[in-house]
Amino acid sequence: MTPISSRPSPAAPFDIVGFDLDGTLLDTSGDLAAAVNHALASVGRPALSVEAVRPMIGGGARAMLAQGMAATGGCDAATLDRLHRLLLDHYEAHIADLTRPFPGMIAALDTLAARGARIAVVTNKLEALARKLLDALGLTARFACIIGGDTMGPGNAKPSPKPIYEMLARCGGGTAAFVGDSLFDIRAGQAAGLPTIACAFGFLTQPVGELGADAVIDGYAELVPTLERFASPSR
Numbered sequence: 001m002t003p004i005s006s007r008p009s010p011a012a013p014f015d016i017v018g019f020d021l022d023g024t025l026l027d028t029s030g031d032l033a034a035a036v037n038h039a040l041a042s043v044g045r046p047a048l049s050v051e052a053v054r055p056m057i058g059g060g061a062r063a064m065l066a067q068g069m070a071a072t073g074g075c076d077a078a079t080l081d082r083l084h085r086l087l088l089d090h091y092e093a094h095i096a097d098l099t100r101p102f103p104g105m106i107a108a109l110d111t112l113a114a115r116g117a118r119i120a121v122v123t124n125k126l127e128a129l130a131r132k133l134l135d136a137l138g139l140t141a142r143f144a145c146i147i148g149g150d151t152m153g154p155g156n157a158k159p160s161p162k163p164i165y166e167m168l169a170r171c172g173g174g175t176a177a178f179v180g181d182s183l184f185d186i187r188a189g190q191a192a193g194l195p196t197i198a199c200a201f202g203f204l205t206q207p208v209g210e211l212g213a214d215a216v217i218d219g220y221a222e223l224v225p226t227l228e229r230f231a232s233p234s235r
Contacts, residue, residue, distance in 0.1 A: 013224070015173075022058065023054075024202055026101055027100055029054045032061075036065060039065060040083075058181070060125065096136035113142065118144040122163045123146075127149070129148070164194065180199065181198060200216050214230070
């Protein structure tokens, strides 16, 4: 009998598992809120709490800032353009001051990688910022590809399925699932024909059950078992 410790790991339930970044892999809310508040302070606006900013995250920095401006006195295009640059500069300089992986995320990725899955990031954060953040946390090497909100060109961020298709191509094809915390994530994954998993711990703008995902997880301990339930019986 083969000793238990030397038995090979079972094959991953999917060849590719794609993840959103903010609110899915990483809790970036503290650093993003600080960047929003830096921009707002430059025009005398009141600061927003981290809790207030959390549901504004997911559609990219410009959309987040527009919501922050609307919540503190209104938003016009010229001011938004100017403050967007201030926000990005501040965020880049403080990109990992407070950001941390969600509990159990590293262990879940380790399990998937050990079982042969290719792991990818598809985020609406600018690709350069996503890479800088993952570099700062020592996580970049874990991912077969990192696709940002600007990678596919204007108008092709999530909820468009185009970045999901690009993820599949860069990862060499095969069966895949997508994990996220927003309507952008779920719609993009489903439009690309993938099973989707929503994170109840993410930056939700609505009850997680209303996202329409194929499954919901409350923490990363549930991820691999949930993926296994989706997998074909023949795998």
